[in-house]
Amino acid sequence: MQNSSVQDSGADRRIGVVVLTGFLGSGKTTLLNRLVKDPAYAGAAVIVNEFGAVGVDHHLLRYADARVVLLEGGCICCTVSGGLVDTLRDLFMMALRRQIKPFRRVLIETTGLATPAAILFTLRHEHFLAERYVHQGTITVVDAVHVAAQLRAQPEAARQVAQADLIVCAKSDLVAAGALAGTLDAVAQANPGAAVCVQRQDAPLDSRLLMRDSLPVRAAGGQWGSWLGTHRRAPPGERHGPVQQMVVDLPVPISRAVFLTGMAQVQDAYHQGLLRIKGLVGFQGESVPCAVHGVHRDLYPPEPLAAWPDGERQSRLVFILRGLDPAAVAEAVRRALRQPA
Numbered sequence: 001m002q003n004s005s006v007q008d009s010g011a012d013r014r015i016g017v018v019v020l021t022g023f024l025g026s027g028k029t030t031l032l033n034r035l036v037k038d039p040a041y042a043g044a045a046v047i048v049n050e051f052g053a054v055g056v057d058h059h060l061l062r063y064a065d066a067r068v069v070l071l072e073g074g075c076i077c078c079t080v081s082g083g084l085v086d087t088l089r090d091l092f093m094m095a096l097r098r099q100i101k102p103f104r105r106v107l108i109e110t111t112g113l114a115t116p117a118a119i120l121f122t123l124r125h126e127h128f129l130a131e132r133y134v135h136q137g138t139i140t141v142v143d144a145v146h147v148a149a150q151l152r153a154q155p156e157a158a159r160q161v162a163q164a165d166l167i168v169c170a171k172s173d174l175v176a177a178g179a180l181a182g183t184l185d186a187v188a189q190a191n192p193g194a195a196v197c198v199q200r201q202d203a204p205l206d207s208r209l210l211m212r213d214s215l216p217v218r219a220a221g222g223q224w225g226s227w228l229g230t231h232r233r234a235p236p237g238e239r240h241g242p243v244q245q246m247v248v249d250l251p252v253p254i255s256r257a258v259f260l261t262g263m264a265q266v267q268d269a270y271h272q273g274l275l276r277i278k279g280l281v282g283f284q285g286e287s288v289p290c291a292v293h294g295v296h297r298d299l300y301p302p303e304p305l306a307a308w309p310d311g312e313r314q315s316r317l318v319f320i321l322r323g324l325d326p327a328a329v330a331e332a333v334r335r336a337l338r339q340p341a
Helices: 028-035 084-096 117-125 127-132 147-153 155-162 177-190 224-228 256-273 326-336
Strands: 015-022 045-048 061-063 068-071 076-079 105-109 133-143 166-170 195-198 243-250 274-281 290-295 315-322
Touching (some): 015 028, 028 105, 084 105, 084 117, 084 127, 117 127, 117 133, 117 290, 127 133, 147 155, 147 177, 155 177, 155 274, 155 315, 166 177, 177 243
Parallel strands (some): 015 105, 015 133, 133 166
Antiparallel strands (some): 274 290
16 A cells, blocks of 8 residues: 555656765765755655764754654654664654655665665565665765775775765865865776766755656666776776776576576675675566666665667676675676676
8 A cells, every 4th residue: 555655757656765875974964954955855754873973953953753853844854763664664654644744755864884785675675665665776975085095994985885876975175186086086996887976065966866867777778888887997006995896798698597596606605795786687588688786695686677778788797896806706606607707
């Protein structure tokens, strides 16, 4: 059963969920304050998973009760005290009972040391939530001054960048143009193909932050080559610390069974270092490809696309690794998926 808060556009009528993450001090709370004032997020539910540490300006918030906080502009902010599943379930039921205003989407802000993987897993595998909510995208905020060093030294920062659909470079006014170019290069190598925007406080919000459109890979003819980062192969000497990318082409047709079994083997063997897996795979006997997403040991159900992108028929996987030998992992993937060396 759906409530009136479900989005009306398109075939998928579930409530959209946008995840906002970023390392300690990156500037995500500043961005959150701007997002909730934008009409695109009007009436959105905003979940913060550690209210005391978030530091949202007290002038922006006013308390309604122990669980729900109303923000200026009519947004809803919920403090997580019973876990993400309970929070999302309660919000849905409260809207259904008209205890709060209906909401069209949810914006989840994580703590500075959290990563999005657990949230995505919960949204996909908890039955009540999977029927009513759908992940629209993950926004990761990075500090232009410190992110290059954080990618080398902080595993959490590397995971946050690797699992992003959109990366927002904040505090760009604090670095010189040459240093900013190096920052963007470090981010691109940590998540090849991810959309990146430089957001200044004195500039309008980048339109991509409003998440009005589907992710590129979900649309027929989308820029899947860019999404997979095939244009971005870093030469030796340009890698940033232990975070590296690896591309594996799958020239031999593969069945779903072989793919799922093989990927399970690879993920069991290397799960700690698999920050992200993404790809486009054409399975035997199927006319359209599927988008593939995975994190650590989790491989999400392949998502069928409407068609192959123009001029492309090549199945391909991109792995973002931390602390692993790309050549060894690539060999293991080809062996598990029965592909030639």
